[in-house]
Amino acid sequence: MEKHKGHKESPLRSRTKRTRGRRSPSQALADSRRTLSSPCIIGVKLFSHRTHRGQNTFCGIAMATDPDPDVVVFEAPAHFRFYKSGNIERLHRPPCLPPGVDEATGVTSKDVVLDADTGLSVRLYLPKLQEPSKKLPVLVFFHGGGFVIESADSSTYHNYLNPLAAAAGVLVVSVDYRLAPEHPLPAAYDDSWAALLWTVSAQDDWLAEHGDVARLFLAGDSAGGNIVHDMLMRAATNGGPRIEGAILLHPWFGGSTAIEGEHPAAAAVTGMIWCYACPGAAGGVDDPKMNPLAPGAPALEKLACERMLVAAGQSDGLAARDRAYYEALTASPWRGTATWLESEGEGHVFFLEKPECENAKQLMDHVVEFISAGSSA
Structure with missing residues (x-):
């Protein structure tokens, strides 16, 4: 385990192009149980609805069948509820700042505002300039929330990106993409791509005067990390911009x-949320x-960035997928x-x-x- 500068023994395990020992089945099961009972976004539970009409399946997940469209078929406690009608009730509503x-x-x-018709917008964060003439790296950030909740102006991300912009000395562009189910995927991907292209065009005065789009980074958490992969x-494949680094936080x-x-x-939980957000997905x-590792998926060696950081939580139900993604990437011919x-x-x-x-x-x-690692290069 590497020791991080400024700390003693770090509980944050780090490795570069190396593999680590896997957890035992009992440890993995315990971690998954903790995750499924946690209040975080992926800590969701299948909603149990008793009925005499049997069950139906949605993307391979059992759901209660009932003629009432207001029946709850899936719930993420304190975050959201999915209804048989296809509607959503958003329970997680942090204040917008x-x-x-x-x-x-x-x-x-x-x-x-980038597109008045779709409502696509971004929030830019400019740190205090120590050297006004010095250009800053540009970080395009995609928020999480399972594609169905959260926003760029929520306190969750506003309070995270202010200190990140200050500590990293980076100009941040936080994307406020459209949410499902009102706007099923690929709307969020399309919005994110449009925001990325707008960023590198440097049409905004902050980006033109203070941003160095030649030092471009992408970052996102959870569903936002998934968006980073798609970008x-x-x-x-589309002749996009040069991307120096990508940061996938619990993708x-x-x-x-x-x-x-x-x-x-x-x-199963992941499948349920995904199929709700993207009902027309090929292959569910x-x-x-x-599933970037599915048969027939584009080769990871094509990923258009020079460096990548993949972060996971040991007790997160997504950790195994995140690790598999990292290991497949480092085993590929990606340079x-x-x-x-x-x-x-x-x-x-x-x-x-x-x-x-x-x-x-x-x-x-x-x-x-x-x-900052490439700033002296």
Whole structure:
């Protein structure tokens, strides 16, 4: 285990292009049970609805059948409910914070509407300039929330990106893409791609004056990490911009069959949410956008970035998928450099829920270090 500068023994396991020992089946099962009972976004539970009409299946997951469209078929406690009608009830509604000057960090933010018809917008974060003439790296960030909740202006991400912009000295573009089910996928992917192309065009005065789009980074958590993967694939096939680095924070991937170290319930939950957000997906949850390791998925060696950081929580039900993604990438002919980070004892996107904990601070340090690593090159 590498020791991170400025700390003693770090509980955040780090490795670059190396593999690590796998957990025992009993450890994996215990971790999955903790995840499935946790309040975080991936800690969802299949809604149990008793009925005399039997059951139906949706993307291979058993659901109650009932003629009443208001029947709840799936629930993520304190986050959202899916109804048989296809509607959603969003229970997780963090306050939306206005842009402006953040007194704690000195970072200034503003909102820019990119498409009035679709509502696509971004929130930019400009750190306090130590050297006004020096251009800053640009980081395009995609928020998480299972493609169905959260936004760029929510307190969850506003309070995360202000300190990130300040610590890394990076100009952040946070994308507010459209949400499912009102706007099924690929709407979120298309919005994210449009925002990425807008960013590199440097039409905004902040980007033109202070941003160095030649030093471009992509980052996202959970569903946002999934979006990062899609952006890298699009950049490779559509002649996209040069991307120096990609940061996948607890990325959300899945598949129809549980893999080693993954509890079957976690795979089922992922499949349910994905099929709700993307009902037209080819292959269901084995669509290459959700399962990059599915047969026939585009080769990972095509990923259009030079460096990648993949971070996971040891107790996260997604950790096995994240690790498999990292190991497949490093085993491929991809010519970049990848780093794996695993926060011991932590669940899904813990750094958003408890940013002041030691593991969250150390993860932030690694993200900052990753961004700054190429500054002297």
